[in-house]
Amino acid sequence: MANLNTKHRQNNTYDAIVIGSGMSGGWAAKELTEKGLKTLILERGREVKHIKDYPTTNKYPWEFEHRGQIPAEVQKENPIVSRCYAFREDAQHFFVKDQEHPYVQEQPFDWIRGYQTGGKSLLWARHVQRWSDFDFEGPARDGFAVDWPIRYKDLAPWYSYVEKFVGVSGNKDGLPHLPDGEFLPPMELSAVEHYFKSFVSKKYKGRDVIIARCAHITGNEEYYAKQGRTLCQHRVLCQRGCPFGGYFSSNSATLPWAMNTGNLTLQHHAVVHSIIYDEKKEKAVGVKVIDAQSKEETEFYADLIFLNASALNTNLILLNSISNRFPEGLGNDNGLLGKYIAFHNYRAGVSGQYEGLLEYTTEGRRPTSAYIPRFRNLMKQETDFLRGYAAGFSGSRGIERDLSDVGENLEKGILNPKYGVWGVGSHMMGETIPKEESQVGLDPKQTDEWGIPLLKVNVGYDDNDEKMVKDYIEQVSEMFEAAGFTNIRTRDDHRAPGLDIHEMGGVRMGKDPKTSLLNKWNQLHAVPNVYVTDGACMTSTGTQNPSITYMALAARAVDHAIRERGK
Amino acid sequence: MNRRRALQQLAMVTGGLVLIPSCDFSKEEALKAYQNLGITEADKQVLTSVVNVILPGKNLKGAEEISLQDFVLVMANDCMEEKEQKSFVKGLKELDNYTKKQFGKVFTDMDAPTGADAFRAILAADTATEKTTENIRHFLGTTKKFAIQGYMTSEYFLTEISPYELVPGGFKGKVNIEETEIIKTNG
Numbered sequence: 001m002a003n004l005n006t007k008h009r010q011n012n013t014y015d016a017i018v019i020g021s022g023m024s025g026g027w028a029a030k031e032l033t034e035k036g037l038k039t040l041i042l043e044r045g046r047e048v049k050h051i052k053d054y055p056t057t058n059k060y061p062w063e064f065e066h067r068g069q070i071p072a073e074v075q076k077e078n079p080i081v082s083r084c085y086a087f088r089e090d091a092q093h094f095f096v097k098d099q100e101h102p103y104v105q106e107q108p109f110d111w112i113r114g115y116q117t118g119g120k121s122l123l124w125a126r127h128v129q130r131w132s133d134f135d136f137e138g139p140a141r142d143g144f145a146v147d148w149p150i151r152y153k154d155l156a157p158w159y160s161y162v163e164k165f166v167g168v169s170g171n172k173d174g175l176p177h178l179p180d181g182e183f184l185p186p187m188e189l190s191a192v193e194h195y196f197k198s199f200v201s202k203k204y205k206g207r208d209v210i211i212a213r214c215a216h217i218t219g220n221e222e223y224y225a226k227q228g229r230t231l232c233q234h235r236v237l238c239q240r241g242c243p244f245g246g247y248f249s250s251n252s253a254t255l256p257w258a259m260n261t262g263n264l265t266l267q268h269h270a271v272v273h274s275i276i277y278d279e280k281k282e283k284a285v286g287v288k289v290i291d292a293q294s295k296e297e298t299e300f301y302a303d304l305i306f307l308n309a310s311a312l313n314t315n316l317i318l319l320n321s322i323s324n325r326f327p328e329g330l331g332n333d334n335g336l337l338g339k340y341i342a343f344h345n346y347r348a349g350v351s352g353q354y355e356g357l358l359e360y361t362t363e364g365r366r367p368t369s370a371y372i373p374r375f376r377n378l379m380k381q382e383t384d385f386l387r388g389y390a391a392g393f394s395g396s397r398g399i400e401r402d403l404s405d406v407g408e409n410l411e412k413g414i415l416n417p418k419y420g421v422w423g424v425g426s427h428m429m430g431e432t433i434p435k436e437e438s439q440v441g442l443d444p445k446q447t448d449e450w451g452i453p454l455l456k457v458n459v460g461y462d463d464n465d466e467k468m469v470k471d472y473i474e475q476v477s478e479m480f481e482a483a484g485f486t487n488i489r490t491r492d493d494h495r496a497p498g499l500d501i502h503e504m505g506g507v508r509m510g511k512d513p514k515t516s517l518l519n520k521w522n523q524l525h526a527v528p529n530v531y532v533t534d535g536a537c538m539t540s541t542g543t544q545n546p547s548i549t550y551m552a553l554a555a556r557a558v559d560h561a562i563r564e565r566g567k
Numbered sequence: 568m569n570r571r572r573a574l575q576q577l578a579m580v581t582g583g584l585v586l587i588p589s590c591d592f593s594k595e596e597a598l599k600a601y602q603n604l605g606i607t608e609a610d611k612q613v614l615t616s617v618v619n620v621i622l623p624g625k626n627l628k629g630a631e632e633i634s635l636q637d638f639v640l641v642m643a644n645d646c647m648e649e650k651e652q653k654s655f656v657k658g659l660k661e662l663d664n665y666t667k668k669q670f671g672k673v674f675t676d677m678d679a680p681t682g683a684d685a686f687r688a689i690l691a692a693d694t695a696t697e698k699t700t701e702n703i704r705h706f707l708g709t710t711k712k713f714a715i716q717g718y719m720t721s722e723y724f725l726t727e728i729s730p731y732e733l734v735p736g737g738f739k740g741k742v743n744i745e746e747t748e749i750i751k752t753n754g
């Protein structure tokens with residue numbers, strides 16, 4: 001029996017375990033395996049192989065029974081995920097359905113998830129803007145959360161490292177608050193976006209309109225051929241999975257790369273229940289896993305554990321990792337685990353029309369948009385709310401058809417499209433302030449099918465957010481008006497937090513173990529062989545789409561772990 | 568999905584076409600393919616005549632030629648709220664009787680131009696005062712919406728009329744309109 005146990009232990013022992021195969025876990029695994037570590041990824045979802053498991057990727061519009069729309073019954077059964085713009089007939093199979101994985105909303109929170117190989121990296125909108133010190137120094141300057149233990153210079157080389165492999169299309173704009181990176185050729189602005197860019201730069205000091213940096217291959221083909229990926233073909237069907245590997249996903253890039261080292265084991269249907277802490281060794285020694293299908297329990301062991309289950313699931317796993325030493329969750333000596341959750345405020349939008357430049361249009365499709373980097377309270381505090389917002393911006397030529405009649409006239413209308421004026425639109429991406437009362441916890445009674453407590457989520461807007469929504473609407477409307485846009489319409493859809501899909505925090509980084517959970521290398525202060533490198537680690541949120549920062553932090557943390565091992 | 572199988576079976580049973588001679592369909596069973604609607608083959612005939620009036624095929628292929636009636640029914644069955652569905656079905660079932668009374672002919676028997684006139688007349692009614700045709704108007708309006716959507720996303724339209732490029736290859740932000748001869752609405 002003892003022998004059997006030893007054997008089991010040997011068979012189930014790896015140099016490193018990565019929990020979650022999504023955007024950040026893919027990076028951890030790539031780095032670990034490249035450095036020669038036998039690595040096990042534990043992924044709770046099913047396997048989704050690059051290309052092979054993208055069932056809709058080459059479908060024409062008419063091949064979708066409802067032409068993309070989600071049937072009413074499915075929407076009724078899945079009110080949460082149905083609110084996500086990308087939950088459509090062509091990509092619905094990559095989203096978690098509401099009933100499958102319930103959670104408790106103490107306040108409305110739309111938790112959008114993807115449980116499969118690659119996690120949400122298959123589904124993302126691929127915007128990748130770097131942080132700068134205007135973001136890292138935010139909490140210290142403005143007196144909220146805690147000071148970040150790192151600055152831009154700590155992460156800059158890792159942004160470069162990650163961007164090169166990912167493939168980031170972008171323009172070098174020379175903005176101190178949105179640093180340039182390793183860019184492949186940028187995509188073009190449309191004529192109206194270009195007009196707005198020059199207008200804004202002349203009229204508004206410190207405000208810019210740029211083409212968003214996006215994770216699409218637009219050059220250096222030979223380099224990406226080594227990953228089996230090639231140029232973005234502008235299909236704009238990304239959420240189905242890309243047969244060209246034109247955009248970055250774990251499935252197309254990091255995971256096959258890690259697999260090629262021969263050092264990766266990727267286990268699916270493996271629901272991580274908790275991390276096992278050994279009181280004698282005073283460290284984490286492995287993880288407890290429930291098989292998603294058979295519900296059988298297994299343990300896997302490693303000296304190094306990377307937690308990348310996506311921000312809230314990472315909180316859940318740590319909270320559920322109970323031992324005598326850590327009765328309140330792994331590494332949770334200060335009681336702050338699960339607290340200071342924040343997100344991006346996506347509530348508001350402004351749209352309009354432009355009646356100029358009518359001799360021009362655009363051609364083809366573009367998988368990204370223009371971007372207005374944060375300008376509010378940037379150099380100094382200038383409003384009655386803290387921080388600011390970035391904004392998406394896009395403009396394209398409208399096409400109109402007279403479809404008012406029936407019969408022959410309707411046919412003529414369909415056959416005779418005419419150019420309309422330009423349509424322009426913007427949406428906000430506001431920084432929110434992490435607060436102690438914004439938190440997640442374990443439900444004391446209810447568990448899921450796998451015996452894991454349900455996550456309770458209690459995250460809401462505050463007065464700062466309300467003021468910011470108002471300011472965004474005022475500022476962008478004013479800029480639109482000044483630029484000569486007409487028919488300006490504004491909206492505040494009061495969407496619940498979570499729908500931004502940029503939830504962050506709960507296991508924040510910091511200098512002091514009394515006020516943070518992770519150190520500057522993303523190690524749990526109290527359990528240094530556990531690294532958390534997904535959104536859970538974020539001390540504050542910035543305004544930038546966060547995934548490129550998670551990826552850079554993951555690569556940097558693995559580098560640190562390898563150096564520690566060498567000692 | 569079940570419906571696809573049901574439709575295939577239906578096609579097999581009927582030899583691909585509806586071969587049943589014109590007769591009284593009213594006692595016919597509800598079409599299995601559209602369970603939520605609870606409509607009969609006769610109702611489907613009425614709907615087909617409506618889509619044929621909406622898109623008669625003067626300059627293009629006609630609605631029935633590309634089976635637009637099936638698309639409209641799929642959408643009505645799957646993508647509408649129950650309350651709207653009820654009104655849609657009521658309107659569908661009321662249509663023939665109403666036009667018989669109002670215009671002296673059941674809708675199904677009208678030729679395309681006459682049908683179009685009836686369609687316009689019904690929809691032109693004052694919505695505030697005209698309550699009797701509420702369901703019919705809802706039915707016609709919805710059918711038109713789905714018909715246009717289905718038409719413009721049909722294989723025929725997206726290959727022969729306004730080709731959809733699955734792999735367009737690039738994007739230009741500023742092109743002179745004179746240079747582009749036909750408006751490419753699909754990339």
Ligand SMILES: Cc1cc2nc3c(=O)[nH]c(=O)nc-3n(C[C@H](O)[C@H](O)[C@H](O)COP(=O)(O)OP(=O)(O)OC[C@H]3O[C@@H](n4cnc5c(N)ncnc54)[C@H](O)[C@@H]3O)c2cc1C
Nearest residue numbers: 020022023024044115119120125126127272310534545547
């Ligand atoms: C529609 C959409 C648009 C987006 N647009 C952008 C954008 O433009 N830019 C941007 O930066 N971000 C964007 N995001 C967010 C981005 O997808 C996430 O930030 C990113 O995927 C997070 O990476 P992750 O590794 O933390 O989590 P994920 O990619 O979600 O991966 C987590 C993985 O962990 C697995 N897992 C969870 N719990 C367990 C467990 N207990 N045991 C084992 N495995 C587990 C999951 O199954 C999943 O595969 C978007 C997301 C969506 C859905």
